Amino acid sequence: MNDLTALAQNETAAALPAQKISAxxxxxxxxxxxxxxxxxxxxxxxxxxxxxGPSGCGKSTFxxxxxxxxxxxxxxxxxxxxxxxxxxxxxxxxxxxxLRARVGMVFQKPNPxxxxxxxxxxxxPRIHGLARNKADLQRIVEESLKRAGLWxxxxxxxxxxxxxxxxxxxxxxxxxxxxxxxxxVILMDEPASALDPIATAKIEELIHExxxxxxxxxxxxxxxxxxxxxxxxxFFHLGQMVEYGATSQIFTNPRQTRTKxxxxxxxx
Amino acid sequence: xxxxxxSIAEPAxxxxxxxxxxxxxxxxxxxxxxxRRFRLWGLAAxxxxxxxxxxxxxxxAASGIGGFLRSEIALPIDLKSAALxxxxxxxxxxxxxxxxxxxxxxxxVGVAVVRAFGPxxxxxxxxxGWTFVRDAIKRDPSLLGxxxxxxxxxxxxxxxxxxxxxxxxxxxxxxxFKASGALARGFDWAFLTGTDSTDPTAVGIWGAFKGSxxxxxxxxxxxxxxxxxxxxxxxxxxxxNHWTDLIEVSINNLAAVPSIIFGLLGLALFLNTLHLPRSxxxxxGLTLAxxxxxxxxxxxxxxxxxxPPSIRDAALAVGASKVQVIFHHILPLALPGVLTGTIIGMxxxxxETAPLLLIGxxxxxxxxxxxxTDPATVLPVQIFLWSDExxxxxxxxxxxxxxxxxxxLLAMNGLAIYLRNRFExxx
Numbered sequence: 281m282n283d284l285t286a287l288a289q290n291e292t293a294a295a296l297p298a299q300k301i302s303a304x305x306x307x308x309x310x311x312x313x314x315x316x317x318x319x320x321x322x323x324x325x326x327x328x329x330x331x332x333g334p335s336g337c338g339k340s341t342f343x344x345x346x347x348x349x350x351x352x353x354x355x356x357x358x359x360x361x362x363x364x365x366x367x368x369x370x371x372x373x374x375x376x377x378x379l380r381a382r383v384g385m386v387f388q389k390p391n392p393x394x395x396x397x398x399x400x401x402x403x404x405p406r407i408h409g410l411a412r413n414k415a416d417l418q419r420i421v422e423e424s425l426k427r428a429g430l431w432x433x434x435x436x437x438x439x440x441x442x443x444x445x446x447x448x449x450x451x452x453x454x455x456x457x458x459x460x461x462x463x464x465v466i467l468m469d470e471p472a473s474a475l476d477p478i479a480t481a482k483i484e485e486l487i488h489e490x491x492x493x494x495x496x497x498x499x500x501x502x503x504x505x506x507x508x509x510x511x512x513x514x515f516f517h518l519g520q521m522v523e524y525g526a527t528s529q530i531f532t533n534p535r536q537t538r539t540k541x542x543x544x545x546x547x548x
Numbered sequence: 549x550x551x552x553x554x555s556i557a558e559p560a561x562x563x564x565x566x567x568x569x570x571x572x573x574x575x576x577x578x579x580x581x582x583x584r585r586f587r588l589w590g591l592a593a594x595x596x597x598x599x600x601x602x603x604x605x606x607x608x609a610a611s612g613i614g615g616f617l618r619s620e621i622a623l624p625i626d627l628k629s630a631a632l633x634x635x636x637x638x639x640x641x642x643x644x645x646x647x648x649x650x651x652x653x654x655x656x657v658g659v660a661v662v663r664a665f666g667p668x669x670x671x672x673x674x675x676x677g678w679t680f681v682r683d684a685i686k687r688d689p690s691l692l693g694x695x696x697x698x699x700x701x702x703x704x705x706x707x708x709x710x711x712x713x714x715x716x717x718x719x720x721x722x723x724x725f726k727a728s729g730a731l732a733r734g735f736d737w738a739f740l741t742g743t744d745s746t747d748p749t750a751v752g753i754w755g756a757f758k759g760s761x762x763x764x765x766x767x768x769x770x771x772x773x774x775x776x777x778x779x780x781x782x783x784x785x786x787x788x789n790h791w792t793d794l795i796e797v798s799i800n801n802l803a804a805v806p807s808i809i810f811g812l813l814g815l816a817l818f819l820n821t822l823h824l825p826r827s828x829x830x831x832x833g834l835t836l837a838x839x840x841x842x843x844x845x846x847x848x849x850x851x852x853x854x855x856p857p858s859i860r861d862a863a864l865a866v867g868a869s870k871v872q873v874i875f876h877h878i879l880p881l882a883l884p885g886v887l888t889g890t891i892i893g894m895x896x897x898x899x900e901t902a903p904l905l906l907i908g909x910x911x912x913x914x915x916x917x918x919x920x921t922d923p924a925t926v927l928p929v930q931i932f933l934w935s936d937e938x939x940x941x942x943x944x945x946x947x948x949x950x951x952x953x954x955x956x957l958l959a960m961n962g963l964a965i966y967l968r969n970r971f972e973x974x975x
Contacts, residue, residue, distance in 0.1 A: 349864065354788065381867030391858035393877065403876070404866035454862070461866055 300325040300465055300495040301346060306360035308341055308350065315341045317519040318360075323465070323512075328487060328496045330510035330527065332503055334542065337516040339499045340388075343467050346497065347383035348376050364465070381408055384458035388470040390450035392442030392457070397434050400442040400453055401425060404461035420460055428456035429486050448479025455486060459494075466490065468498040472505065484509050503543065507531050515539045608950050615948025618736035618749065619702040619710045621672060621725060625660040625681065626695045632656070639689045648685060654678045672721070674701040674749040701738075702731065704748045704941035713940070739948065743916050744930065748941025751934070753949050755916040759829055759909075759924030760898060760956070762917055766833020767840065767897050772890055774837075775844030779886075782845070783852045784874055803842035810839040811903030819907060826908040827923040835903050840893035847889020851882035884968040891964035895957055901928040927953045 301323040308316035316338045323329050323346075331339040341350070348369060350356040362369050369379055381404070392400050401421045404410075411417035421438075425431040430452045434445070442453055451471055458466055468487070472480040487496060487509045500506050506513055507527060514524040515538075523530060523539045534540040566572065632651040638644060657678035661669040677700035684698050685691050691698075702710065709718035710731060725731035742752020786792045814835030818824045824831045855878050863873040879886075904910070909925050910933060917924035925933070927949065934946040 347865070349861065352860070352864065377867050377869045379867075380865055385861075385865035387858065387861060387865070389858060391856075391862040393859065393862060394881065403863075403868075407866075407868055407872055407876075457862075457866060 298325055299323065300365065301497075302363045303342075303346075304361040304363075306342070306345060306358065306362060308338070308345055308359075309355075309357045310353070311355040315519055316345070319516075319521045321514055321521060321524055323495055323497055325495050326492055327511035328491050328498060328509055329512045329514065330506035331497065331499045331514050331516055332501070332506045332542075333516035333522075335501065338519040339514075339516040340469050342516070342521075343469055343497060343499050344385075346465070346467055347380050347385055349380075349385065351376060381461045382463055383465040383467060384461060384463035386451070386454050386458055386466065386468045386471045389474050390447055390454055392445070392450050392453050394441060394443050396439045397425075397442050397445070397453060398438040401456050401460045404457060408461055410461065424456040424460040425453075427459050427490070428452045429482065429489070430456055446479070448475050448482060451475060451479070451483060452486065455483075455490075459490075463494060465495040465497065468496065470499055470501065473501065480505070503531070515542060517542070605954075608947050608954070611944055612947030612949075612951045614711060615944040615946075615951075616736055616739055617733050618738070619707045619722075619731055619733050620699040621702045621706065622697050622730040622732075623657075623660060623673065623677070623681070623700050624664050624695075624697050625657065627685070627692050628694060630656045632692060634692065636689050636692075639686055644686050645682065648682050653682055653685075657681050672703050672706045674703050675747050676745075676750045677701055699732070701749050704939060706731070707749055708940055739945070743914050744912060744925070744933075745914065746912075748937070748939050748945050751942075751945055753927065753930060753952055755913060756925050756927045756930035756949070757952065757956075758916045759832075759913075760926040762829035762920055762924060763832040763836065763904075763926050764894060764898060766830050766920060767836045768890075768894060770834060770837035771841045771844055771893065771897075775841045775890070775893075776848050776886055778841075779845045779848030779852060780874060780879070783849050784870065784878070799842045799845050803846055806902075807839055807900055808902040808906065810835055811906030813838060814903060814907045825921045825923070827911050827913070827925075828921045829917060829924050829926075830920040831907050832904050832909050832924075832926065833920075835907055836897040836900060839900065839903060840897050843893040843896065844886075844890050847892070848882065848886045851885025851889070852878055854885065855881045880971075884971045887967045887971070888964055891960055891967075895960050898926075898957060898960065899928055899953070901932050904929050905932075927956065 299322040303319060303321050306316055306319045307314060319342060331343060333339045344350045345358050345362065346369075350358060358370060364379070364383065368374065369383075393403065395403075398421055401424050402411075402417050405417060405420050411420055422431060422435075425434065430449060433449060434440075434453075442450065445453060451474075455466075455471075472483045475483065484505065487498065490496060498506075498509060510527045512525070513527040513530040515522045515530065515534075515536075517538055523534060523536045525535075530539065531543060534543055632648070632653060634647050634651045638647040641647075658670065661673050661677070663669075665672050680700045681698050705714060705718050706722055706725075708714035709720075709722035710726065710733065712719060722731060738750070739752050741754050742750065743755030745751045782792065782795065786795075814831060818831045818834055819826060824834075859877050859881065860873055863877045868876065904926060909929050911923060911925065912933070913923050913925050915922070931946055931949045931953065934942045934949060
């Protein structure tokens, strides 16, 4: 009838290699308040998945459960199962530090470290021992900055502070920082909402280029953006995932009334 | 939606506001007047506190400057006729002091004083005057075969006379000596290099200064790591529950506990239970460390709290462990605040007297401490002790010591500002 029931019927699909992350019956509580209500979703390995929905619908909260960033909030509690390549990320055997290296994150507000551009990108590889020597580290930094489309703008001033860059450049630096630890998944929490249209376009272009190499999940409140960058879209409302499907289908032919109302601007 | 809009009654048409009306102008004038008044009150507060500070500094400088000066009197002495039984090679050896003392130099200088200044001459020269003759001979052994003049410190009575203080007879005497060029005032290096004494002309602050430095060293080495680690633990690791609430309240209260209570704690803990040596910088330092630790904990916690959470998120998201987040990101960013708090605490410890009195640091100590367990005193206690002395000569020595203490404090605060700026502009 809808994607949710289809998913439920086709449970075995979760084990297929096309699914990078599969979440089953996830509930998230902040204290007594239920922020996420029974969400099940599969995130594709090769595609960009967008989470859309009005403010406070839980899309960011759900994103943060995918790399356990909610662990830092003492009152947050997660129920259900989230599998990364079939491995339960909330099992006691899972090392959170390694999980966050495998599942990188880019935040709404650009948050470079108050250190040099080079240090910003080199920090992750350094703490995980990804570079054998200095030259290796420099190569990783250069490659990451190139992949984030920032190299040409900063190659002559790698020693300058990361905070001295413009907002859009800072955000691409944060993406380079996430790329540098060679993650499998990149989570983006409204990565362009604090940026001007030109910087936003650059970030969207970048997401296109990164697709395929990393599984990407992007939270956005900008529906045009979701339509432009993603192949799969999930619509969240009041802590529930209302509908999940191909982006083209969600935007042109939503099956749920709530999705349709949101897409057509009736609320949100 | 449309029903909701209909239910709101249409408000009555408002008359256009007349911004030029008299009532409006009055309100404006009142507003400006109150702003001017507030500015004046603020300015007055600043002026009053600045005036008090200026008065303190001026009065200290005026009365203390004399403490750095010393009157010396020219003592004609015929060392040839003394024929002291001292061999020149003895003067170059380490036993020179002993050789000269046992040769009766002190008595001979006493005789020379009486010969030069009359039967009451001993009142004009400081008690330790002969040691200056001794040191002069040690510098130049050829003096032993000469008639010469050696400058020795004047007694505190003559010193007062030279300042225009004390009995008229002494003032006249000082004026006469000065006129004949036999009395001169100069910078008293011995005040900076000497130690405590019963004779105000012979006192120095080096002993107390060194004691203060040793004490501060112990305080810093204990209070800084313990305070900062406590702050990190409480901010980053401790769960939020009744116990941590209790600890937080206790720390805040400890920061406000009168310092003399910490003296009692130090007495009970370090002296009576752990049997550490009395009057030693190590005990003083430990006691003061207990006293300033709450200050450091509070300042460090605030500095850690002020680090933006986005930096924490950023570090966690690239897979930094908690310790890495703290030591690579949080602590470096919090460091200026941590250092400021530490140095404010240290400055407070440097000026503290009461707790040190209780652990025995008020003893009269003539030797500067060489180790942390030697008996010592500290600058503020030295000031307190001198201010209690009966002899008039101690008045300006007290002020001079206060000047030294203030300069020490100023240097520490300067260091705090330097460190803060240095670590803030590093990124």
